[in-house]
Amino acid sequence: MNRIQISNISKQYKDIKALDHIYCTFESGRIYGLLGRNGAGKSTLINIIANRIFASEGEITIDGLPSVENMAIHEKIYCMSEADLYDSNLKVKDLFKWTSRFYDHFDLDQAFEIAARFHLDVNKRFKSLSKGYQSIFKLTIALSLDLPYIIFDEPVLGLDANHRELFYSLLLKNYEQRECTYIIATHLIEEVAHLIEDVVLIDQGKILLQDSVEHLLQNAYCVSGFASEVDQYCLGKEVLGQDTLGGMKIAYIKGQPQASEKLQFSPINLQKLFVKLTERSAA
Amino acid sequence: MKKLQALIRYEFETTFKYIFLFYAICYSVIALVYLLILILQGHFEDAGTSCLDMNSLVFLSIISSVGFTEDFRMHIQNGFTRKYIFIGTTSLFAAMALTMSLIDTLVANLMQYLTGNYHSVFTSLYGNAQPWILSWLWLFVLYLCACCLCYFITLVINRIGGRLFLIISLGGALFISLSLSVLFRLVLPAAMIENIIRILEMLFGFMTNGGIQVFYPILLFSSLSTIIMLSNYHLIKRMEIKR
Numbered sequence: 001m002n003r004i005q006i007s008n009i010s011k012q013y014k015d016i017k018a019l020d021h022i023y024c025t026f027e028s029g030r031i032y033g034l035l036g037r038n039g040a041g042k043s044t045l046i047n048i049i050a051n052r053i054f055a056s057e058g059e060i061t062i063d064g065l066p067s068v069e070n071m072a073i074h075e076k077i078y079c080m081s082e083a084d085l086y087d088s089n090l091k092v093k094d095l096f097k098w099t100s101r102f103y104d105h106f107d108l109d110q111a112f113e114i115a116a117r118f119h120l121d122v123n124k125r126f127k128s129l130s131k132g133y134q135s136i137f138k139l140t141i142a143l144s145l146d147l148p149y150i151i152f153d154e155p156v157l158g159l160d161a162n163h164r165e166l167f168y169s170l171l172l173k174n175y176e177q178r179e180c181t182y183i184i185a186t187h188l189i190e191e192v193a194h195l196i197e198d199v200v201l202i203d204q205g206k207i208l209l210q211d212s213v214e215h216l217l218q219n220a221y222c223v224s225g226f227a228s229e230v231d232q233y234c235l236g237k238e239v240l241g242q243d244t245l246g247g248m249k250i251a252y253i254k255g256q257p258q259a260s261e262k263l264q265f266s267p268i269n270l271q272k273l274f275v276k277l278t279e280r281s282a283a
Numbered sequence: 284m285k286k287l288q289a290l291i292r293y294e295f296e297t298t299f300k301y302i303f304l305f306y307a308i309c310y311s312v313i314a315l316v317y318l319l320i321l322i323l324q325g326h327f328e329d330a331g332t333s334c335l336d337m338n339s340l341v342f343l344s345i346i347s348s349v350g351f352t353e354d355f356r357m358h359i360q361n362g363f364t365r366k367y368i369f370i371g372t373t374s375l376f377a378a379m380a381l382t383m384s385l386i387d388t389l390v391a392n393l394m395q396y397l398t399g400n401y402h403s404v405f406t407s408l409y410g411n412a413q414p415w416i417l418s419w420l421w422l423f424v425l426y427l428c429a430c431c432l433c434y435f436i437t438l439v440i441n442r443i444g445g446r447l448f449l450i451i452s453l454g455g456a457l458f459i460s461l462s463l464s465v466l467f468r469l470v471l472p473a474a475m476i477e478n479i480i481r482i483l484e485m486l487f488g489f490m491t492n493g494g495i496q497v498f499y500p501i502l503l504f505s506s507l508s509t510i511i512m513l514s515n516y517h518l519i520k521r522m523e524i525k526r
């Protein structure tokens with residue numbers, strides 16, 4: 001019963017259907033990648049889970065409890081998003097203090113420790129932080145909360161490479177120490193590919209697939225060679241996409257490879273798989 | 284309950300400092316003006332002030348609308364439900380109205396004692412014969428009503444957008460003023476108009492026998508506050524975070 005269950009969720013704006021009868025599940029104790037193109041509906045779904053906006057249809061439950069307007073789930077879920085929702089006039093240390101009052105499971109000492117590691121000035125007001133440091137502040141809060149479900153919506157926006165690496169290592173360290181579920185919505189697929197265990201791919205308001213990363217990568221591959229040879233090989237197979245360069249061609253295929261002397265086979269990476277799946281969906 | 288207490292404490296701690304600042308500025312300006320008069324004229328005979336509570340009314344109206352967006356977003360970010368946000372905000376309004384009405388009533392009494400010619404909004408309307416506790420209560424419900432009304436306007440603007448709100452407000456005001464003019468001048472009989480005026484006077488505490496009954500306006504503002512608060516709750520429970 002420990003899961004976030006999304007059942008038949010739709011969200012209709014005036015002339016746009018942002019989400020179209022979504023069903024999916026986020027199980028306890030796993031790291032999920034919520035992937036999708038710009039405008040796919042990731043943030044809309046996250047905002048509905050976090051009770052920031054209302055679904056037009058459907059229901060979301062968190063550990064069996066309704067997620068809408070329910071204080072019983074207050075200590076179950078936290079959402080870190082790119083939207084600036086904090087009191088911009090307060091100092092970072094005061095925002096930490098207030099978070100510790102709002103949440104029973106916020107580790108104030110850990111927050112200051114993480115802030116120090118990121119060189120986040122806790123005496124600065126939120127509005128005077130750079131975009132990158134505003135993200136770091138939000139990450140710090142999320143990493144210092146010991147809750148069953150933590151959602152990150154574009155967590156590394158504006159972060160340099162060093163800070164991104166630090167965030168990923170802190171996330172993994174937290175994950176090892178606590179039983180929690182992380183949901184990471186991001187465009188930097190290759191960066192999180194080594195972190196995430198499951199993928200939920202959302203495209204044009206619909207769930208394209210939900211599967212483990214291991215299973216996805218085991219059941220897709222690249223085949224390359226002369227265009228005519230590749231075309232011959234691809235007959236009867238589920239082709240996700242193709243790239244052509246002169247007389248050579250690479251095809252991305254779903255399934256298991258069949259040996260061929262004239263062709264080269266290689267594993268597909270998660271980003272390429274995502275690109276080809278969403279291109280196919282758009283076509 | 285503990286979460287609600289934390290939310291209410293946040294509202295109080297982040298807002299009350301502005302009340303102290305407001306009074307500091309307000310009374311500093313008055314002191315400065317008195318000083319200038321003393322320097323220029325050598326006496327206070329021509330100096331005077333009244334209705335300082337109007338400043339508080341304006342201040343409360345502004346503060347109850349300005350902080351809405353940021354507070355709402357902060358509370359939603361920290362997982363509070365809209366019901367809790369409404370309770371926290373309404374509690375803040377009640378506390379601000381209670382505090383400021385008490386301060387203003389005590390200041391009014393002190394100024395009247397010291398100068399003999401100070402008038403608050405209440406004494407300007409109802410004279411000095413009423414007990415100060417009634418004056419305080421009247422001012423409290425007036426302030427509360429103003430806070431709730433300005434918050435309501437902010438919520439409506441947030442829901443429908445500023446432009447549409449402006450059009451509806453201007454159009455509505457024009458329609459109401461024209462309709463009332465036509466009704467009163469051309470449609471309603473004179474006896475009915477007199478009755479309407481008499482009822483309105485009674486609602487504001489002015490009885491037909493020439494007496495004053497302050498409980499009626501207190502009841503009026505309390506009822507208005509309740510109705511507006513219920514409307515606020517209805518609006519806020521469907522409020523969404525805008526991107």
